[in-house]
Amino acid sequence: MDQSVAIQETLAEGEYCIIAVQGVLCEGDSRQSRLLGLVRYRLEHGGQEYALFLYMHRRMAITGDDVSLDQIVPVSRDFTLEEVSPDGEVYILGLISGFLCAGSDVTVQLNTAELNLVFQLPFGSHTRMFLQEVARACPGLDPETPNPEFLWLSRYRCTEPEPPPPGWNSALGTWTGCARIGGGGSYLDDLRPNGKGLLVDQNSRGHDKPDNLLTRQTKSRSEMNDMIRCSTITVSDKAHILSMQKFGLRDTIVKSHLMQKEEDYTNIQNFRFFVGTYNVNGQSPKECLRPWLSHSTQAPDVYCVGFQELDLSKEAFFFHDTPKEEEWFKVVSESLHPDAKYAKVKLIRLVGIMLLLYVKQEHAAHVSEVEAETVGTGIMGRMGNKGGVAIRFQFHNTSICVVNSHLAAHTEEYERRNQDYKDICSRMQFCQVDPSLPPLTISKHDVILWLGDLNYRIEELDVEKVKKLIEEKAFQTLHAYDQLKIQVAAKAVFEGFTEGELTFQPTYKYDTGSDEWDTSEKCRAPAWCDRILWKGKNITQLSYQSHMALKTSDHKPVSSEFDIGVRVKDEDLYRKTLEEIVRSLDKMENANIPSVSLSKREFCFQDVKYMQLQVESFTILNGQVPCQFEFINKPDEESYCKPWLNVNPSRGFLLPESSIEIELEVFVNKTMATKLNSGEDKIEDILVLHLDRGKDYFLSVSGNYLPGCFGTPIHTLCYMREPILDLPLETVRELTLMPLCTEDGGSQLEKPMEIPKELWMMVDYLYRNAVQQEDLFQQPGLRLEFEKIRDSLDTGMIDTLDILSINNHSVAEALLLFLESLPEPVICYSAYHNCLECSGNYTASKQVISTLPTFHRNVFYYLMAFLQELLKNSEKNHLDQNILASIFGSLLLRNPAGHQKLEMAEKKKAQEFIHQFLCNSL
């Protein structure tokens, strides 16, 4: 899943997330998931700058709402992102804070002048690709490129930045996410301690004050937890269509696959190419060019026509403009083969060197990616009086490059010519359609056609000898003295190129307007200056000749015709191949969606009882993809599960094919017991197990709760003459929900008991066995015995306690637990404040007690009487009024505001209140 899409949604215009990867930010012991997006910004005056955006995110980020900007790291000159070996000195991986860090992960270190971060990125090609893209984005050290300024990032700066800490003097800092991001940003804001934003924290990053660092980490960890807590399944209901230039990466992959499989869907088809070269010696066209351009019967498919010395004037040299260009273009266009219609693809000119490319009209649709460039090699190695021009294009599926060059003159300058050739080869660079790809050079083409006045001469022979050999048509003999042939043989130039046999007389130098050799003072030796060479497969030369009929120049034009095998796409096969590639990519992508199997999905907890832990476990077995799992909140719920349930661990990381055991623990305490008794809550829940970047699994938890006296209201228990477990569930439910009235309202019901029998059972047991027990109510009981006590209370088996001779401390503790579990305390919440107010005034206190509902009043006096009984034995049991007042004060008097910590004063008053009833007669 390409998460750059989600990032893109949060970006401003002109910013483009090239690629994103999800990683784990490692800081000390903390591990936090971050989405790393490489963002490019195109500058108005050209050029681009990059920054790494770090996001917090909710599991798989699908839309912008899923991510929230954490910080921005500009890709400045001092930016590096390097892989570090995991067992290196930097970080030792292991089981840290619930994350099993994968050994196969790629650990990378991000460094700038200001900060140093370590990430773990998932192993695999996507991460590789990400790192490559980042490397490409780095500005490098070339002093010619200006320093990036990152003005575009200023929008992300906090509006009220904290004063910079000492040492914060670089312009290129770290930007932190402010409330800018709509939606997604807001929940982050809420989490910020005192609303100051993360900036405060971030700035401390550069400093090594350990305490500073520590607070930072703990803080951010708790933030992280909160974030997870508040995550919901909902992503967003907002729009949907995403313009997906972001799938550019995928396009590139498809393209490279297509390239590899080219032979599967292309056929080689021959096309006729005409290649011509003519040094026109600065002349204007004076005659029709048909004898040169249209001499054969068959109309060529492609024309590549090159000129040199188009214009020798100073104007052309210095101002680049020449009327000759149009004159020659026009006469060429008119002299093309009459049997076909041609379209001009491109014209390129460097001073006097001009190249024209035409194709038959019907081929035009198959010509693409046309680029033309020039390289001057003249004076100062740069000027355009010598050099080359080239046109590259894609013809069907074959890439073709045509070069027209005019190399250095003079017989002895052959090394200069070799050098010109090399310069043209190395300096000629064509832009690619995809600007992220490196420019193309001449050699990167399937077919290269090279024409021009290469200016190589005939050496060693004197003029007369040359002319004699020409007269004898001994071209082969003469060719042996041709510098080009000699230099090619020495591999000094045109390596890998082929030239056809020279069966025509040298094309230089004639008296203009004639076929006579140069009669001027210089009396130049004839030479084959004008040549055509080629490189590539499936090329057949059909002809290679000069055209003596043209007399405009001191050169004769040369032509060559070729049949060139071009790879032509078979549309059906192409579609098939493309579909195959796309399908296999989809398949790969689908195979990369994390997926696990669960050993169990339905969990049933039978007969859950109060404070009795039940555990079921299951195994998550991971598939082939490393994955992070987490139990997530259901919509509108605050936690991923009900309060009586706990999942351990509730999140983690799994390596491929590894597994982890998860325990589901059910434990009911006083806060949930009443609702479970009344049926308002049930042992029923659905857990959503979410895989990062992947699926959700639903686990169902069910079971039944056995009602018990713990958590049941006093008055309800009084109406239960039978043991609670002997009553039908329906009755328990009704009685539990029965409102507590001050007047005895249940007249239609069986006559209630004065106090709950369960209370009596415990107190009676203690009365009989424990009045002299040392440290009563101060020693913990035994857990196992608590369960027995609970069961005998709920089943009414009174003797069990005696039979098992349960430890006094266990029963005492059960009594305290019972009082604590009462949903309405013995002294009702409504009377709480009154009690505190009149503590110290016994009469008034008794008055308050008298207003309690009957059952509660009964229970209160019953307990007080029992405690007074205990105090009579204080010599043995060492209890005193203060101890008992403090223990029972907080149980019988509970603050209606809930479980908040009571203030000391309040506690004291509650104790005092109880104390009165221990030292006065009741």
Place this chain on the structure above:
Amino acid sequence: MAKQYDVLFRLLLIGDSGVGKTCLLCRFTDNEFHSSHISTIGVDFKMKTIEVDGIKVRIQIWDWLSTAGTQRGQERYQTITKQYYRRAQGIFLVYDISSERSYQHIMKWVSDVDEYAPEGVQKILIGNKADEEQKRQVGREQGQQLAKEYGMDFYETSACTNLNIKESFTRLTELVLQAHRKELDGLRTRASNELVLAELEEDESKPEGPVNSSKSCWC
């Protein structure tokens, strides 16, 4: 190879348990079919890229557990699953032609869609298991009739024999594309790779016309 603008859609498969949602998805994305029924308990998705109208469309297809039908306690899942509706731009309503019951339940599914899915969501009705002619309980016309009532397109498909799978997925994608035409047109006008051709045509019509002075480097 002109550069195209791609879009991403989310489609959702819904219908009773066992009608073949997971099979439809597997057939479409992986061209595979499994005859065993492993009920999907959770939410699963796969990606698929198809070309419609010259636009490359990446679709994320969500398959999830059925909340109607026979499974125990499924109402409990309802609160969870309704959330997934919100993400969808297109919905397949699937029944099994050999199960009258699954056909009857389409009504309930439609009302869920109306309630939870975003406005303008595209729907299509699928009668799956068309290969099971001998067990047929729901007539073709019944499917057509129902589709007409709700203004949906209708296909009888078979994940088993690969009947109408590609067609129905492509159709729903088309519908979603159409529904989002405006946004898409905005994208498409920016496509610009016809430059070469345009230049060729111009030159052909008036070959004697002025020629751009070529770009050259004076340095």
